[in-house]
Amino acid sequence: MPNPAAPLLAIPATLVLALGLMIMPLPEWLSPWRPEWLAMAVLYWNMALPRRVGVGTAWIAGLLLDVARGALLGQHALALALIAWIAIRLHQQVRFAPLWQQAITVGGMLALYLLVILWVDGITGHEPGTWRYWAPLLTSIPCWPLVFVLLRGVRRRWCPQLA
Amino acid sequence: MTLDHRHQHLQELRSALATLVYPVQYAADLPLRIGRWTSEQFTTHQTLIARNARLRAENLRLQGRMLRFEALQAENARLRALLDTSSRVREEVVIAELLSVDLDPFRQQVVLDKGRVHDVYPGQPLINAQGVVGQVLEVHPMHSIALLISDPSHALPVRIQRTGLRTLAMGTGNPKRLELRFIPPSEDVRVGDMVLTSGLGGRFPADYPVAQVVHVERPEGAEFAVVQARPLARLDRSREVLLLWSRRQEQAPEPSLEGASPARTPQPGSAPPTEADPQGGEPQGQGEGDA
Numbered sequence: 001m002p003n004p005a006a007p008l009l010a011i012p013a014t015l016v017l018a019l020g021l022m023i024m025p026l027p028e029w030l031s032p033w034r035p036e037w038l039a040m041a042v043l044y045w046n047m048a049l050p051r052r053v054g055v056g057t058a059w060i061a062g063l064l065l066d067v068a069r070g071a072l073l074g075q076h077a078l079a080l081a082l083i084a085w086i087a088i089r090l091h092q093q094v095r096f097a098p099l100w101q102q103a104i105t106v107g108g109m110l111a112l113y114l115l116v117i118l119w120v121d122g123i124t125g126h127e128p129g130t131w132r133y134w135a136p137l138l139t140s141i142p143c144w145p146l147v148f149v150l151l152r153g154v155r156r157r158w159c160p161q162l163a
Numbered sequence: 164m165t166l167d168h169r170h171q172h173l174q175e176l177r178s179a180l181a182t183l184v185y186p187v188q189y190a191a192d193l194p195l196r197i198g199r200w201t202s203e204q205f206t207t208h209q210t211l212i213a214r215n216a217r218l219r220a221e222n223l224r225l226q227g228r229m230l231r232f233e234a235l236q237a238e239n240a241r242l243r244a245l246l247d248t249s250s251r252v253r254e255e256v257v258i259a260e261l262l263s264v265d266l267d268p269f270r271q272q273v274v275l276d277k278g279r280v281h282d283v284y285p286g287q288p289l290i291n292a293q294g295v296v297g298q299v300l301e302v303h304p305m306h307s308i309a310l311l312i313s314d315p316s317h318a319l320p321v322r323i324q325r326t327g328l329r330t331l332a333m334g335t336g337n338p339k340r341l342e343l344r345f346i347p348p349s350e351d352v353r354v355g356d357m358v359l360t361s362g363l364g365g366r367f368p369a370d371y372p373v374a375q376v377v378h379v380e381r382p383e384g385a386e387f388a389v390v391q392a393r394p395l396a397r398l399d400r401s402r403e404v405l406l407l408w409s410r411r412q413e414q415a416p417e418p419s420l421e422g423a424s425p426a427r428t429p430q431p432g433s434a435p436p437t438e439a440d441p442q443g444g445e446p447q448g449q450g451e452g453d454a
Binding site for chain 2: 016019021024025028069070126128130
């Protein structure tokens, strides 16, 4: 019998874990290739439980990411809230698609996410000025099935009764 | 909201959120810490003895040099008093450890484990044993965020040791390169020249080593020479840095030899007012070099 408070803990716990992965030290050559763990976790919950995890959660997660990475306050929040909104609009179509199709859709949303962040960076004079800015996109798409399967496990284990 | 931040209205919110996130940052750094701790635990007895002997020898040598340094400093203070230019600063330092948390890979920032409770203040200079590292950007209750000199938005007023030529060291985003700006092609700059802080701008104390010139190019018809330098502090490697508290010395420094460093009395308010702005970078004495 699952604890009724479990879903309230499980979802934030996965998001905090994803945040930790976003700032975990990696070797220097690997660092630009870090997949967008937090954005993918937020997208998963948006599509799986759109009534529980919405744009607000995405915005707060983005705000924490801004602070943790020393970016401009609101930069990741804006981008994450935008793609969360799109994910919630599309969740009916995407949820039942095969994993590889999902990965492509998620890739599109992540491209938009990176574009919004790049746009803010450009306005504030922090253009990275290298193609490697887009590297997380290339690593995130193959990682989506992994994120999906892991988080689906979490959802089935701890919050089966939620829709 | 993004624009709001440019005007620093959200400083408190940011500080609160940063404190909230700090445990996550600390946890993300833990695996590395544990790894280092374990490798230290398993260092052999012999290695430790050897290291100990080496450190003792080095300590002796440094202390010997320190004796002369203190005598020279006292003499310097006396001469300066004679010349009536007693605005030298006395410095105190505290060691801060870097959390090796990866911030945005395209910005050169680091997290320090010292914050407001340790009297860190924004704009505080950061050095290590080799040279200047950067300056504190944001101070939070338990930690702070510092900008490295290699950040593209960072400008550091420097001078070239050999000729005294003043210029600006701009970050390039590459931790192994700085750019020296506004040097006319006719100036005498050579590969291998040492670059020191000039103390202009008031934020960094003067005469700390910054970089070494590695590349000089004088393009045909260009207004300024292209000069690149390599920071002496290995910005991407260092694990510990020194936080520097500068304090103006009194009018007439007593010409005694009691150089025993005073107890650290940080005065957060004593940061000289300056136009230097780590975000904008540009206003730090723009025109210095092209005089």
